[in-house]
Amino acid sequence: MKRLFTILSLVLICTVAVWGASCNCNNPKKGIITVKNGQFIRDGKPYYFVGTNFWYGAILGSEGEGGNRERLCKELDFMKANGIDNLRILVGGEGENGLLGKIEPNLQPTPGEYNDDVLAGLDYLMMELGKRKMTAVLYFNNAWEWSGGYTQYVAWANNTPVLVPRVDGWFSYNTFAGEFVRNERAKQIFYDHVKFIVSRTNRYTGIKYIDDPAIFSWQISNEPRAFSSKEQNNKEHFAEWLATSAKLIRELDPNHMISTGSEGFYGCEWDMELCEKIHAIDEISYINCHVWPYNWKWLRGDHMREDLLQSCENTEEYINMHIELGEKINKPVVVEEFGMPRDNMDFHKGSPVVCRDLYYTFVFDLIETAKNSNGVFAGCNFWSWGGYAQTNVEDHEYWAKGDDYTGDPAQEQQGLNSIFVEDESTMTIIRNANIALGNLAE
Numbered sequence: 001m002k003r004l005f006t007i008l009s010l011v012l013i014c015t016v017a018v019w020g021a022s023c024n025c026n027n028p029k030k031g032i033i034t035v036k037n038g039q040f041i042r043d044g045k046p047y048y049f050v051g052t053n054f055w056y057g058a059i060l061g062s063e064g065e066g067g068n069r070e071r072l073c074k075e076l077d078f079m080k081a082n083g084i085d086n087l088r089i090l091v092g093g094e095g096e097n098g099l100l101g102k103i104e105p106n107l108q109p110t111p112g113e114y115n116d117d118v119l120a121g122l123d124y125l126m127m128e129l130g131k132r133k134m135t136a137v138l139y140f141n142n143a144w145e146w147s148g149g150y151t152q153y154v155a156w157a158n159n160t161p162v163l164v165p166r167v168d169g170w171f172s173y174n175t176f177a178g179e180f181v182r183n184e185r186a187k188q189i190f191y192d193h194v195k196f197i198v199s200r201t202n203r204y205t206g207i208k209y210i211d212d213p214a215i216f217s218w219q220i221s222n223e224p225r226a227f228s229s230k231e232q233n234n235k236e237h238f239a240e241w242l243a244t245s246a247k248l249i250r251e252l253d254p255n256h257m258i259s260t261g262s263e264g265f266y267g268c269e270w271d272m273e274l275c276e277k278i279h280a281i282d283e284i285s286y287i288n289c290h291v292w293p294y295n296w297k298w299l300r301g302d303h304m305r306e307d308l309l310q311s312c313e314n315t316e317e318y319i320n321m322h323i324e325l326g327e328k329i330n331k332p333v334v335v336e337e338f339g340m341p342r343d344n345m346d347f348h349k350g351s352p353v354v355c356r357d358l359y360y361t362f363v364f365d366l367i368e369t370a371k372n373s374n375g376v377f378a379g380c381n382f383w384s385w386g387g388y389a390q391t392n393v394e395d396h397e398y399w400a401k402g403d404d405y406t407g408d409p410a411q412e413q414q415g416l417n418s419i420f421v422e423d424e425s426t427m428t429i430i431r432n433a434n435i436a437l438g439n440l441a442e
Helices: 004-009 070-080 116-129 151-158 169-177 183-198 235-252 274-281 305-329 352-374 424-436
Strands: 034-036 038-042 051-054 086-090 135-142 215-222 256-259 287-291 331-338 377-382 386-388
Touching: 038 377, 051 135, 051 424, 070 116, 070 386, 086 215, 086 377, 116 135, 135 151, 135 183, 135 256, 151 169, 215 235, 235 274, 274 352, 287 305, 305 352, 305 377, 331 386, 352 377, 352 424, 386 424
Parallel strands: 051 086, 051 377, 086 135, 135 215, 215 256, 287 331, 331 377
Antiparallel strands: 034 038
């Protein structure tokens, strides 16, 4: 473990600062966060942050199925009190209810048909974020099945059933999902959805979404991928879709930042040229990457402590690849997803999180280092926020209708990566990081 803290010390001098990115926004409205000289600018000052993923925020804001406005406000107050003011949130799911591993209720049951309860939940969420001077990264789409996403758009376009990975297999799913970036009808349904959401006016505040300072950025998709294969090289179609989507959003909204939602190098099929291509798009304001030591097999569930050091080294190397890109194209870098399971893969609240705490400390120190040198590594969003949720892992590990929403979507074990209010040691680390970054008074 001494080697881990040696790495932590060395990391403090590793990040190189760089200046000179364009704003990517034309005459932004007062209070809206922008990019200047390779940094996020908030209220005239560079902004660095430790935020979280809160994908179910709009559902909680509903007065219909799944809604719990009392819990939503309680969660936001707790996050704000700990300096967590940047939340990455799903606009809403697509398609039918009742599919295995899929969240519900859905925002868009069929193309162009919207669940008004969930729309009201999104409006309510944005109002409450604005009251607390918090911001949301709002993502429209998903490469994965848990909210509909790619495969739902393809199914709509072709009038075919949706494929479910745990039923139909991952090979079939990947092939089906890969059609999205080539299917003009599927993409048009998506573009219509983007137009509908970006053009909204909040029913509670009367503020147009394009003018709302509570929006940090519009995000095209969660972990968008090309899903290329030897038979079908989708990379050009993938890059074109992201560029077209970004241009559409900019036409609709001249004020807010736009982001890809990409995992970075890993999500670009280990192709750094593609990663650069999609993040160098003029309308894209900053670079995204995700880091998953357990999912990417850097860390074994039954040997977490033994593998932690190597996971940290791999994480630093992976983030540095994207920092180098950020310095090259003068854009900030955000690790907007990273996570670590509880020790020994125990999903119960209150079980030890020693490895998680060490890993979080490692990542947060990288951001503090960047801040101290005016670097491009500007922030992270840990995955994910469980907050006040109650779990039923003794009865069933996966989410079932009627359960509280945790940070773990329906296709993952509940409690796998979630941070709950009871995780006091982790919350102390998060709070101290935001104090160091200037987002919270001591």
